[in-house]
Amino acid sequence: xxxxxxxxxxxxxxxxxxxxxxxxxxxxxxxxxxxxxxxxxxxxxxxxxxxxxxxxxxxxxxxxxxxxxxxxxxxxxxxxxxxxxxxxxxxxxxxxxxxxxxxxxxxxxxxxxxxxxxxxxxxxxxxxxxxxxxxxxxxxxxxxxxxxxxxxxxxxxxxxxxxxxxxxxxxxxxxxxxxxxxxxxxxxxxxxxxxxxxxxxxxxxxxxxxxxxxxxxxxxxxxxxxxxxxxxxxxxxxxxxxxxxxxxxxxxxxxxxxxxxxxxxxxxxxxxxxxxxxxxxxxxxxxxxxxxxxxxxxxxxxxxxxxxxxxxxxxxxxxxxxxxxxxxxxxxxxxxxxxxxxxxxxxxxxxxxxxxxxxxxxxxxxxxxxxxxxxxxxxxxxxxxxxxxxxxxxxxxxxxxxxxxxxxxx
Numbered sequence: 001x002x003x004x005x006x007x008x009x010x011x012x013x014x015x016x017x018x019x020x021x022x023x024x025x026x027x028x029x030x031x032x033x034x035x036x037x038x039x040x041x042x043x044x045x046x047x048x049x050x051x052x053x054x055x056x057x058x059x060x061x062x063x064x065x066x067x068x069x070x071x072x073x074x075x076x077x078x079x080x081x082x083x084x085x086x087x088x089x090x091x092x093x094x095x096x097x098x099x100x101x102x103x104x105x106x107x108x109x110x111x112x113x114x115x116x117x118x119x120x121x122x123x124x125x126x127x128x129x130x131x132x133x134x135x136x137x138x139x140x141x142x143x144x145x146x147x148x149x150x151x152x153x154x155x156x157x158x159x160x161x162x163x164x165x166x167x168x169x170x171x172x173x174x175x176x177x178x179x180x181x182x183x184x185x186x187x188x189x190x191x192x193x194x195x196x197x198x199x200x201x202x203x204x205x206x207x208x209x210x211x212x213x214x215x216x217x218x219x220x221x222x223x224x225x226x227x228x229x230x231x232x233x234x235x236x237x238x239x240x241x242x243x244x245x246x247x248x249x250x251x252x253x254x255x256x257x258x259x260x261x262x263x264x265x266x267x268x269x270x271x272x273x274x275x276x277x278x279x280x281x282x283x284x285x286x287x288x289x290x291x292x293x294x295x296x297x298x299x300x301x302x303x304x305x306x307x308x309x310x311x312x313x314x315x316x317x318x319x320x321x322x323x324x325x326x327x328x329x330x331x332x333x334x335x336x337x338x339x340x341x342x343x344x345x346x347x348x349x350x351x352x353x354x355x356x357x358x359x360x361x362x363x364x365x366x367x368x369x370x371x372x373x374x375x376x377x378x379x380x381x382x383x384x385x386x387x388x389x390x391x392x393x394x395x396x397x398x399x400x401x402x403x404x405x406x407x408x409x410x
Contacts, residue, residue, distance in 0.1 A: 007359055008039040008069040010090075014079035016055055018048035021275045022074060022097055024160045025136070027054065029072065032348045033355070045081045058084060065090050067366075070358055075126070077119040080381060086129055087369045087377075091358055094126055094133045095155060096140050098272025098294075104192035112223050123147065131364045132354060137273045139294035153354060158347040159278045168256035176260040181213040181322055184261035184285070186254070186276040187268070189221035189245070194290075195231050197267035197309055201318070203240040204311035209319040214242035218249055218257050258283040262322050266290060267309065274298050281339040286321050286331045288314070300341060302334035 017023040033040040043058040058081040071090035076097040102117035124147055133149040135141030136157050144152045176182055189195050202215040221228045235243050264280040266289040277298050280287050287303035289295050306314055
């Protein structure tokens with residue numbers, strides 16, 4: 001219940017998703033703030049239909065904004081909501097969820113590729129704007145400091161596993177729980193996740209150690225069908241069977257895939273945190289992961305890390321983990337301890353300490369924007385509305401040469 005704290009603390013972000021890590025964190029922050037007596041709302045451009053009642057339109061912030069209010073801005077990609085937040089007089093606490101560097105998408109002409117490039121460029125403009133900038137991992141905090149943000153900290157991710165505490169899909173259990181070794185990956189099937197490397201590792205494992213095995217790739221691939229097509233060509237060239245591209249799944253299906261998995265394998269080269277690693281801890285699945293970006297910190301001394309991508313080496317690691325029950329149990333005990341450390345983090349106290357620090361500290365300089373800023377915002381919104389309501393206008397434009405096909409770099 002809100003108890004009328006004199007300072008309002010609102011949140012703004014582009015999209016509030018249902019069941020994803022950022023969405024869960026945003027809802028958790030609002031819950032903590034309201035229990036502490038702060039007036040707190042969530043302002044978004046779009047929201048999952050199941051969460052629309054929990055949000056307000058970001059444009060309403062122009063009327064709600066006050067110089068003594070605090071605006072928690074969840075920055076992941078550049079957006080209209082982000083630009084509006086920049087220009088408002090509220091003190092700003094930026095929470096950075098990381099943006100994949102655009103170089104991971106070289107050769108792919110997709111809206112997300114452009115958004116990643118523009119998002120990282122836009123983030124630098126917030127250096128003088130923010131009173132405090134927080135990463136949701138130490139890796140993300142370090143990126144903020146390297147960009148020049150003078151006041152940084154870590155607001156730790158406290159994983160929520162309620163989406164996995166559901167009855168598993170019984171059909172999937174019947175199909176895949178058959179005595180074969182199931183190697184699982186969960187995450188969007190994008191270039192920086194290096195699904196192509198997972199295929200190479202699986203090919204080496206299956207050929208050298210265990211022909212009764214399969215690779216399960218669970219995650220959405222919208223916007224990256226060209227990359228997925230190149231992965232399919234690699235599978236055909238290697239003549240490796242039993243590679244299953246599952247796509248996006250329900251919570252019941254996701255639970256079933258975790259339940260049938262023997263090992264979780266990641267080859268990702270860029271992660272700001274990587275929630276599926278911790279989900280694997282929760283489901284007691286041994287993890288084998290490439291030691292890149294935030295992955296070693298997320299593993300927190302547990303699991304199995306590898307630092308070079310020789311398929312024979314990774315295949316041998318997989319075989320050791322799957323075939324040695326004593327080693328597997330040792331890995332699981334270390335993952336259990338890491339999970340306990342995550343779950344014991346006092347998220348509420350950490351968040352409220354950061355808010356109290358901002359309330360007491362002198363504020364940063366107010367934002368500087370051009371005189372025609374709000375007119376440009378209105379024009380941008382009109383163009384975006386056309387793009388959404390009448391996409392044929394943009395679809396009629398000539399496509400850039402080579403935009404229909406992505407040439408794999410391997």
